Amino acid sequence: MIRRWSPDAVAPPIGRYSHLAAVPADHELVFIAGQVGVLEDGTLAGPDAQSQTRQVLANIDKLLASLGAGPESLVKLLTMVAGAEHLPGCRAAMQEAFTRWYPEDDWPAHSLMVVAALATPELAVEIEGVAAVPRR
Incomplete structure (x- = not known):
């Protein structure tokens, strides 16, 4: 099981995240390339963040x-937002x-x-991640 925590030695997180995450030895790390808001057919899900x-x-x-696996397997996410004006919509969906x-x-x-x-002007958000899944 992935262990996530925020030690008392530092200020608490300012959002929905943990400061640390550790992966058990019987898991492998899988790196998720930056994902954008496109549907299965490749069209953009909408114009807004x-x-x-x-x-x-x-x-x-x-x-x-x-x-x-599922979201419980996520160890780390990196969210990139194309401009501060997109933060409210991104944060609401997150x-x-x-x-x-x-x-x-x-x-x-x-x-x-x-x-x-x-990568293109119509993209407002991109998120990449790292997941830990049990070895098969």
Whole structure:
């Protein structure tokens, strides 16, 4: 089981994340490339950060399912938002997913960056991750 925690020696997290995450020896790390908010047919889920973030997280959920895993297997996430104006929508969608995925508040390590732009102008959010899955 992945262990996540935030020691008392540092300030508590300022959001929904843990400061540390450790992976058991009988697991392998799987790196999830940056996911964007596109549907299965390759079209954008919507023009706004909230709809794109919802789709990004749905895509990550599907990728984890293909490994026989779920969101509980996430060790680390990195969220990139193309401009501060997209933060509210991104955060709202993240909160929806994290409330569903982590009802016990056992969140993965997570960093968020505001960047000037992503790969194409219509993209508002990109999220990459690291998951730990039991060795097969």
